[in-house]
Amino acid sequence: MIHSQPNRIGLTSRQTLLLVVAGTLLWFLAAVLLRIVAPRGALEGGMRAITYALVIPGTFPFILVTKWFVSLRDNQMALGIAVATTTALLIDGIVVAWFPLIYGGHLPQVTNCAAIILWGAGIALLLGFLMNKEAVR
Secondary structure (H helix, E strand, O other): OOOOOEOOOOOEHHHHHHHHHHHHHHHHHHHHHHHHHHHHOOOOHHHHHHHHHHHHHHHHHHHHHHHHHHOOOHHHHHHHHHHHHHHHHHHHHHHHHHOHHHHOOOOOHHHHHHHHHHHHHHHHHHHHHHHOOOOOO
């Protein structure tokens, strides 16, 4: 049974597990999307700036769905999104090093995909911190 008591970082075991699942799903969805749009030039030239800009509003729904899916309290947003984002970044690092074919297999497409994953992770962390609220006392 998954414990409902907070662990040492202030999340329950259930929340932590669900955040890892959410981070994995986020990475997977981003990888599929990038695999589709990268060969079409979305990460090159002038389109790169547009794609990067679209990541900002595109990440916000993920934050809201994660909050709901994991039952994060307002004061757990920064930490919860950090756990999910860490999961996505760990997967991205493994993919770039050992499975670059997932991102297309050749440079610069692999590096462009990894770079936008990093950008999206930064945006997710920023949104998590901005949405975090102090605990009600």
